[in-house]
Amino acid sequence: MDRLRRAAMKQALGEQPTEDLPMMAALALADGLESPSLVELAGLSRRDPPADIRDLFAQALAELGHPLPGVEEAWRERMLDAAQAMLSGSLSHYEASEEIYWCACHLDGTAMSTDLVLLFMGLWSNWEDWPDERPIIEQDMRVVAADLLRSHGEQVLE
Structure with missing residues (x-):
């Protein structure tokens, strides 16, 4: 499926x-x-x-019990998939953060989506600007991705 x-x-x-x-x-x-x-x-x-x-x-x-999602739902699902991929290691922290940022940009302009855009844009930008700090930034990315998943009722394996 x-x-x-x-x-x-x-x-x-x-x-x-x-x-x-x-x-x-x-x-x-x-x-x-x-x-x-x-x-x-x-x-x-x-x-x-x-x-x-x-x-x-x-x-x-x-x-099959899975109707076509709407556009907003599809962006949200894609964003959550990116967060899950970061935590599982199937996407790099940088790639997943970029994807989460991009998806959040397409969500309705709620306070939560605006916060996500700013948060992941900052983490993604810091990752590029501060190469010596990447391990710490990546840990922050993981924490925020896990929080994002939990806020949508997803199970987080850490």
Whole structure:
């Protein structure tokens, strides 16, 4: 489901090539997921009408219990994925902080999103400007990423 979830997030942000969705559906079926629309989507070609592909993708996600996210939700999910990736080590502290900053810039201008932008912009900037302090800055990045995840009800493994 993780592959389809990422594709749904990218779809909401206009970053997912529609023609790749039938192959993603086929891979999801191979992974053991199944729904009538997912099977139908996997049978489509890259050259089928994009509207048909998008509609079946949305329907398959709904059948699997994961409807397409809205734009705001997709940016938030992408931001949380970056925080999780930092803590797991699959993204560097610098890359994850840049991604969190970028995503927070796209969220509605709430006090929390503004604070996140300023916080991660500062950490990211300090990381560049103070190379001798990077271990301390990276620890601060980890603390803030963990706090971000907790504030959204996510489990944090430290």
